[in-house]
Amino acid sequence: GTGWLSFRKPVTGAVTTRPDYSHGMVRTEVLAAISGIHLGHVFNDGPNGSPRYCINATVLEFVAR
Template sequence: MGYSVEKSDAEWREQLSPDEYKVLRKAGTERAFTGKYTDTETKGVYACKACGAKLFESDTKFHSGCGWPSFYQPITDTVEYIEDNTFGMKRVEVRCANCGSHLGHVFPDGYGTPTGDRFCINSISLTLEPADEAEPA
């Protein structure tokens, strides 16, 4: 698939830290309960760390206890879904639709969410853009 943002492997390596590169470009996973946004409750929008595309709104984030930030739905058409049969499991990988970077996986395991889905996303693949708390008078 062609993406709006395409870079060479060397360009991605230059832009991203080694840990970011491992997750975003090589479909790695950060360790559970170590990510910056696992327990964050700041209002705002979560964007792709690689390209800046807006992916998830904070009001769709919930505490699942799984060790990674969890969301029940992405912003419309911002992610793509890839069948993932690695490690002897059948899962659905979630990638940024703008640059193809690996974000995490989606599971249809409920958790009482409005969609019944849990998007289990690596913190390292995200950047939080806090909502502007100051309302103009």
């Protein structure tokens, strides 16, 4: 693993994406829909080719159910 938190899908309406060509790579950046802060990246290498959202844990707030 990468050490980053990985998710299969985001909360509906919570994120936006845009191409990221930084550091000589081609990736898809994930941003918070409201604030626009960088959350991480999404890759298409999850189970059965599904999306894998790699999200920086420091940007998340965990809320007990």
